[in-house]
Amino acid sequence: MPSASLIKEFEAIIGKENVFTSEPDRQSYAYDSAVLDQVVPALVLRPTETEQLGKLVKLCYENDHPITVRGAGTNLSGGTIPDKREGIVILTNSLNKIIEINEQDLYAVVEPGVVTAKFAAEVAKRGLFYPPDPGSQAVSTLGGNVAENAGGLRGLKYGVTKDYVMGIEFFDVNGGLVKTGSRTVKCVTGYNLAGLMAASEGTLGVFSQITLKLVPPPKASKAMMAVFDDVNKASEAVAAIIAAHVVPCTLEFMDKSSINYVEDFTKAGLPREAAAILLIEVDGHPAQVEDDAATVVKALNASGATEVHVAKDAAEKFKLWEARRNALPALARARATTVLEDATVPRSQIPAMVKAINDIAKKHNIAIGTFGHAGDGNLHPTILCDRRDKHEFERVESAVDEIFDVALSLHGTLSGEHGIGLAKSKWMEKETSKATIEYSRNMKRAIDPKYILNPGKIIGA
Amino acid sequence: MPSASLIKEFEAIIGKENVFTSEPDRQSYAYDSAVLDQVVPALVLRPTETEQLGKLVKLCYENDHPITVRGAGTNLSGGTIPDKREGIVILTNSLNKIIEINEQDLYAVVEPGVVTAKFAAEVAKRGLFYPPDPGSQAVSTLGGNVAENAGGLRGLKYGVTKDYVMGIEFFDVNGGLVKTGSRTVKCVTGYNLAGLMAASEGTLGVFSQITLKLVPPPKASKAMMAVFDDVNKASEAVAAIIAAHVVPCTLEFMDKSSINYVEDFTKAGLPREAAAILLIEVDGHPAQVEDDAATVVKALNASGATEVHVAKDAAEKFKLWEARRNALPALARARATTVLEDATVPRSQIPAMVKAINDIAKKHNIAIGTFGHAGDGNLHPTILCDRRDKHEFERVESAVDEIFDVALSLHGTLSGEHGIGLAKSKWMEKETSKATIEYSRNMKRAIDPKYILNPGKIIGA
Incomplete structure (x- = not known):
């Protein structure tokens, strides 16, 4: 816990009501959405004006307190877990103008x-x-x-x-x-x-x-769903759409297990027997939307979709996307622990990636549902497990290791959008190089010689 | 000149034929497209394989030779002028796969x-x-x-x-x-x-x-020219086009003096009496292009264009853009020295910026032609002068100072696209802050402790 005099200095800047010292208050900011150990911060500060922010940072630096700035704490890689070395959390939720x-x-x-x-x-x-x-x-x-x-x-x-x-x-x-x-x-x-x-x-x-x-909004859009009895055919369809020079605003993938978990959860009428579905939306000028939708339907059929359903109105469109939005909640409720990964590959490598994920799941006897952004190769293999089961969780950790290895071997990346944080920093050198880590650490050290700005994230301690 | 033994080491890496020591060879790389003093490099190296590059950099670093990597040397801010401290130029023109x-x-x-x-x-x-x-x-x-x-x-x-x-x-x-x-x-x-x-x-x-x-190419495009008897009306037209949610792929501006210099040069039939012209191209799906072009024409007329000419075919389109492409060559041939600036403002500030540029030109009795990218507020006030005329060039330097001050007062920036290099580093703090320069210098020092990577550029020495 910071000294009483330092707490008084913080209170002088942001007011007593914005300095949180009690255990239950601090406990609320000990974790984020990653599956990692909690760390209770030594103090939580809530500035209400950006001018106060600079003063807080300076004071933390002078007193050697690591800072973790926290928005909503939704990140999936431990980026907002405070530092063990008397870490202070600074909340931004009152800096919301x-x-x-x-x-x-x-x-x-x-x-x-x-x-x-x-x-x-x-x-x-x-x-x-x-x-x-x-x-x-x-x-x-x-x-x-x-x-x-x-x-x-x-x-x-x-x-x-x-x-x-x-x-x-x-x-x-x-x-x-x-x-x-x-x-x-x-x-x-x-x-x-x-x-x-x-x-x-x-x-x-x-x-x-x-x-x-900001940009002007698209004037029109159209959504559709395609059903496949083979993951490879779904992936061929993705390639065929891009080859036809259509760039959909969304091009989403769900595998058989994701479909079934969603269906258990929502009874939305998704095709339980399908190997995969694609959910696609095109947007832009109304005439372009018509043309693009027709091109996409053609590509889907040519790639062997067993069913293509184009949403007729806003309600149908909403229903299609609801299935996708429910993918994570549906998977998450199946078991106590959800490990949501985001290994990403060039989109042409999706079939290889999906096959590898399924092989890895079988090998380690764990449940993985895969959904995600097929258009940009950003898949979310989601491992359903119970962290309290040590033996199972060891198998999960081995599986994650192997998923990363496959992604990198396919010219992919460790993280498409979830960040490195604490969760993946140990794999960084595998994707980049020793020189990359050194370069990054030199830069960090020059900017933050005491390592107080969210230490341990990305490049380790 | 580097020592004979060091030159031998360079030759061992890239071959004797790619190490240039003679005065005339080195003289060719003493300048770029900025109006600045030449600096003849101590040596010029031309690697032919990227693997050689790392070895050359390491050797330069170990021997305290500053490096300036040079592509075509077309930059306009002195970014490729070698360092006075026995600077070495590394050419990339053989790394062209x-x-x-x-x-x-x-x-x-x-x-x-x-x-x-x-x-x-x-x-x-x-x-x-x-x-x-x-x-x-x-x-x-x-x-x-x-x-x-x-x-x-x-x-x-x-x-x-x-x-x-x-x-x-x-x-x-x-x-x-x-x-x-x-x-x-x-x-x-x-x-x-x-x-x-x-x-x-x-x-x-x-x-x-x-x-x-890479992206798929647009399927269609349409180009047009609009003539204005008042710069403010041209600028209103730009605002009206954006307000109508059309984002043209190009939206270019030429003022009266640019028009007249181009006309002197090319006799292309541009309207010499116009206060300004806009050259506009929209692209995308054919139906969108039709709609957007109609919206643009409407906006141009509503803003008081005295003439709107839509290119009927590829030849007419080519001719329109030729006028724009000739803007810089036409201005450049008028006098011995061309100072091409790129002070940039939010697009709604273009009328204020153009007015200020014309006032500054009058005040200092110098010739400035202004053309540029109206859509993104990136103007090119181009000062025509003779650097050998000391008195005139002092006035030019004062004018440039004032142009930057106005751009910054309008929430603009020193450089939209030409870079800071040697030419503008002294103004950096005005736009940013002392803390920004310090932060940048700390970062640079950590990455390059001896300051051998193109020293003096952006943040000074």
């Missing part, structure tokens, strides 16, 4: 604690569109989205969070305000630190303000 | 010396599209484009070079190979060093291999 939505210049300026879905809704009210849609968007924050470079269903066509970051202001460890990027579409003034902040998981600076790009 | 164009997974892997236009043409042959189109694309290299984060005419709709960088492999100062990014659409493994490399101007690593995103 949308400072500006500029309709003429197509950008918005926000504080880091703004909730993603609320922001997207505000933007939509002005007739504009903020595309990134991570699965946790209903509660996740934009600061967290940037820190994790959150993806989502629309990644293939619209890109991920970093593609919408125009500028960031952040505090360095001394409480100095670093300004990077601009409100202009083009900016090459100085290093692309805004780009560096994306996916930096709170280890290089504490965000104070974020400028995000 | 396109390693892979992957049509299924929509990416390409290239060496840094591949010429932009050649690459775009190869990609087009496979039925795909690489959108970034910097003005120097006919000779510029992809490595240079990434190092400068080159923009171009298509920035508004398609983004700039960094938006197409999926991954980079680069050498650190010890010759270690750093791997960042992936061949997958989504990747959050480790720091976004690929993003950091964009616009880093060769100061943080030496690129060995670049993975670039």
Whole structure:
């Protein structure tokens, strides 16, 4: 626990009501959505103005307290688990002002604690569109989205969070305000630190303000579902769609076990016998949507889909996507522990990846349901287990190791959108190189000599 | 000049024929396209295999020789001017292999010396599209484009070079190979060093291999020209087009003096009396192109265009764009020295910016022609002068100072796409902050303790 005098200094900055010292309060911020050991923070601070943030960071640095900045704690790799060395959690949920939505210049300026879905809704009210849609968007924050470079269903066509970051202001460890990027579409003034902040998981600076790009919304869209009796055929369909130069806004995959878990959960009428389904949405100009939908249906049929169902109206479309939205909740309720992975491969490697995942599940006698973003090769093999069963969990850990090895052998990556955090840092060198880790550590050490900015994440301690 | 023994070591790596020691050879690499003093390098090296690159970098580092990596030397901010402290130039023009164009997974892997236009043409042959189109694309290299984060005419709709960088492999100062990014659409493994490399101007690593995103090409396009008797009306038209949710692939502006210089040069029939013209192209699905073109024409007329001319065929379209392509060559031939700036503002601030530029030109009695990318607020005020005329050039320097001040006061940026290099580093703190410069310098020092990677650029010495 920090000294009484330091606590008094924090209280002087943000008020007594925003400094949390009690065990139950601190306990609430000991974990995130990753399957990892909890660490109870020594203190929790809730600034209400961004000006206070810099002062808090400086004080933590001067007093050697590691900082973990926390939005909604939805990340899946332990990025918001506090440090064991008297770690302090700084909450951003009261830094939630949308400072500006500029309709003429197509950008918005926000504080880091703004909730993603609320922001997207505000933007939509002005007739504009903020595309990134991570699965946790209903509660996740934009600061967290940037820190994790959150993806989502629309990644293939619209890109991920970093593609919408125009500028960031952040505090360095001394409480100095670093300004990077601009409100202009083009900016090459100085290093692309805004780009560096994306996916930096709170280890290089504490965000104070974020400028995000907006786009005009698509005028029309159309959703459909295709059923396959063979995973390879589903994957061929994905390739055929891209080869026909259609880039759907979403192109989602669910394997047989995901389908059945969802069906157990929702009785939505999904085809239990199918080896896989694809859920696809195309958007854009109405004529383009018609053409693209026709091209997609053709590609699906040519690839051997046993059934193609095009949603006739908004209600049918909603129902299709509800099945996809239920994939994770349905899988999660089957067993006590859900290990949600995001090994990602170039999309042409999906059949090889799905086959390998199924072989690994059999080999280790564990249950894996796989769903995810087929369009961008970002699969979510989801392992259903019970962490309290030591023997089973050892098999799970072996399986995860093997999944990563296969993904890397297929020119893929450890993490498409969930981050490295604590969970995957030990695998980093396998994908990159010793020189990459050294380069990253040198950079980190120069920016944060005492390693107080969310230590242990990405590059280890 | 490096020692004879060091030269022998270089020769052992790349062969005698690729080590240039003679004065005339070295003289060729003493400058780039910025108006700055020349610096003749101590030595010029031309590796022919990327494996050699790491060895050269290591040797330079061990022997304290600053390195400036050079593609085509087209940059406009002194980014490729060698260091005075026995600087060595490393040429990338023999590292020009396109390693892979992957049509299924929509990416390409290239060496840094591949010429932009050649690459775009190869990609087009496979039925795909690489959108970034910097003005120097006919000779510029992809490595240079990434190092400068080159923009171009298509920035508004398609983004700039960094938006197409999926991954980079680069050498650190010890010759270690750093791997960042992936061949997958989504990747959050480790720091976004690929993003950091964009616009880093060769100061943080030496690129060995670049993975670039490709997209399907638009199926149709339509170009048009609008004539205005008032700059404000042209700018209102830009705002009206965006407000109507049309995002043209190009939306270009030329002021009266640019028009007249082009007309002197080409006799293309441009309207000499016009205060400004806009050149616009929309692309996409054929039906969308029709709709968008109609919306644009309506916006142009409603904003008071005195004439709107839609290109009827490819030949007319070519002629329209030829006028724009001739803007810089036409301006450049008017006087001995051309200072091409790229101060950039949010697009709604274009009228204020154009007015300020004209006031500054009058105040300092200098000639400025302004053209550029109206859609993204990236203007090119081009000062026509003679650097040998000391008095005039002092006035030019004062004018440039004032142009930057105005751009910053309008929430703009010092450089939209030309880079900071040597030319603008002294202004960096004005746009960012002392903490930003310190943060950047700490980072640079950690990565390159001897400051041998293109020293002096961006953040000064």
